[in-house]
Amino acid sequence: MERSEPSRKRLFIGLLCGTGLAVCAVLAFVWAVPSIGLANIHPLAPWVLGLVCAAAIVLVLWATLGLAASVALGRPFLGSDHLRGVMVRVFLPLMTIFARLFHISKSRVRASFIKVNNEIVAARAGRYDAGQVLVLLPHCLQSSRCARRLTYDINNCKRCGECPVDGLLSLSEAYGVHIAIATGGTIARRIVVQKRPKLIVAVACERDLTSGIQDTYPIPVYGVLNDRPNGPCLDTQVALPHLEAALRFFLAGAEEKPPLFEAFPGLPRFAPAGGSR
Template sequence: MERNEPSRKRLFIGLLCGTGLAVCALLAFVWAVPSIGLANIHPLAPWVLGLVCAAAIVLVLWATLGLAASVALSRPFLGSTRLRGVMARVFLPLMTIFARLVHISKSRVRSSFIKVNNEMVAAEAGRYEPGQILVLLPHCLQSSRCKHRLTYDINNCKRCGECPVDGLLALSQAYGVHIAIATGGTIARRIVVQKRPRLIVAVACERDLTSGIQDTYPIPVYGVLNDRPNGPCLDTQVALPHLEAALRFFLIGGEVRKPVFGPFPGLARLHPTGGTK
């Protein structure tokens, strides 16, 4: 496990709690300031607004504490299984704004979000048949020198071994899962609509994984970060054993299949970026 993994988790919990408290303070402010003049409209107006704001504060605190406890304990807590979408679509944008105010980079926020999302998906998602899993890949895994177009049909690959696509096809054939390459969010969403998976194992950078997790909710997405030895979007790589470990974890009977790139010690607990602890 990478040394900075625990710090990512602490960063996410800190930003989550800070964002939740900031939203609660804002709601309390919204109630306090107008209440001075609301009594002139109707004597009960300040109380009505106060009850609405109090209910909103309770909901925000419940979501904040439930998610924070779930992240800290690595298991569902206070109904957090229903809050993954709230985390992705509501808290993440607010956390990004809050992080900017305290001078924390967007990339660190995304990295911590992916780690936490992976832990929640691994804890909450079940086991699936091969046809219910989609492995979604970025086009930058293909060699920039390759002349064969793989976006619409990855099987056009000639399997020369010059890029990770050969190994990815080997995984697809060994485990029977759907596999596809997308050049952007629009094509990725179209592939998801066509395949109708129950689980997505996605390979991408922090930015694309974050947006993909948000776009495909409520479908669970387990993210595997790609390696970028040549910079972003050019001849990227992926740790195939990490990706295979994720497939074996989520597939029904996956742990008893003959591994392609294994063995995988400690398979019962997945590494947040796609491998094993």
Template structure:
């Protein structure tokens, strides 16, 4: 997992710069095409429109260079929160289209986006109290054989240890953070509105994490990938030591607490598989 991190950053920077340049080229083209016709309306009309598009091009270049610098240097830059929103709302959809031209899959684009987003969010280390943090989980972490309904109240779990929910509840109790299970985007948004967190630590697959980061902006979301030994959406797992390390990273005085699943270093602000890190079973 560690050796894949630089390639993800290079992929993201490459797609980001390529997308930014394409947007600038389109804006320039849109200006050039009506240039001749606008002169017939008013002599200054082409220059007024040109000034508008020039400002738009400068804004796109600022966002592109700012994001690329933040990613390359691995630290937050001035206006990084706003840049994170531009990345999620504007660049990610455009980058997905741009990547398709080169045969790059959506999953690779999403994985690189989550990795970069996590690095930008991780700049806020030690900034949150437990009451400000929400751990949001997918329903597929619950055993498919379990008959208990956990969507509306995760505490209905009987804690038999047959799925990761037992360990997740132990983390919630140890650190005092809110924890909830969502079956989809609509319920997830409702939980966010009810809890009003300042930080979300979300466990999901690449697709759901990417859409969740977009939907909940400006609330920062730190994504942890689930492990899918049985395929998507069925009896998935999560690396509990990694999730605990993420909580300790953000919580005020998190290091003063005794680790529940063992302290481990985050090699990068990105999720590793539970099969590699282990977990409570």
């Protein structure tokens, strides 16, 4: 059974706080153990190391509490709007290690991270012109029975309707956004360098979305999880109304266009966008 959105947030906050406290404990241990012998080097050496460790502990606690409160409240707290990079580059790998102690799977950690990342991106991002947005797709959305090569040019699709690519091209035409298919991280990074987007809306599984968010930082990435009725990496699907709702939220003037796909119950509710382009 798929876990609810609030449970994902609670898991993320719990792992974040636990990881932050564990890092503080390690720093305190680093301070305490050698301080016995440091006095033999210089009388002030234990105090210098103590001040360094204390400053590091304060920074870790600030980052931990700021991010946890921001996630819980849905708005910046204690300067947390500047801490997304810390969450992406530092806390996520440590949280994954910390979660192993409690036998929490990587997929659950990644799903909670994607949920929180999406909320932060939606709360911080502004409105973008269509040319500033890139929709990045995995190759497994293409039918496994299709012989056409779409990796370098998605417009090679013959639009037979047997896979989601036809609907994705319709979204690209309706909203004017760049759309591309990547077979892996290297090609995805190359596409990002070529298009130089201000915002990426990415469709993928938990693992690929997480690594993509890390690889493309500081570019904001809004993640849409694909559906895998046939297992991973084979004839996957994507909820087109979900993807369209994200585009309509981030794109300037999109609300003036009629939606292509009918919304369904449980569609994510977006907060009003803030900030500038």
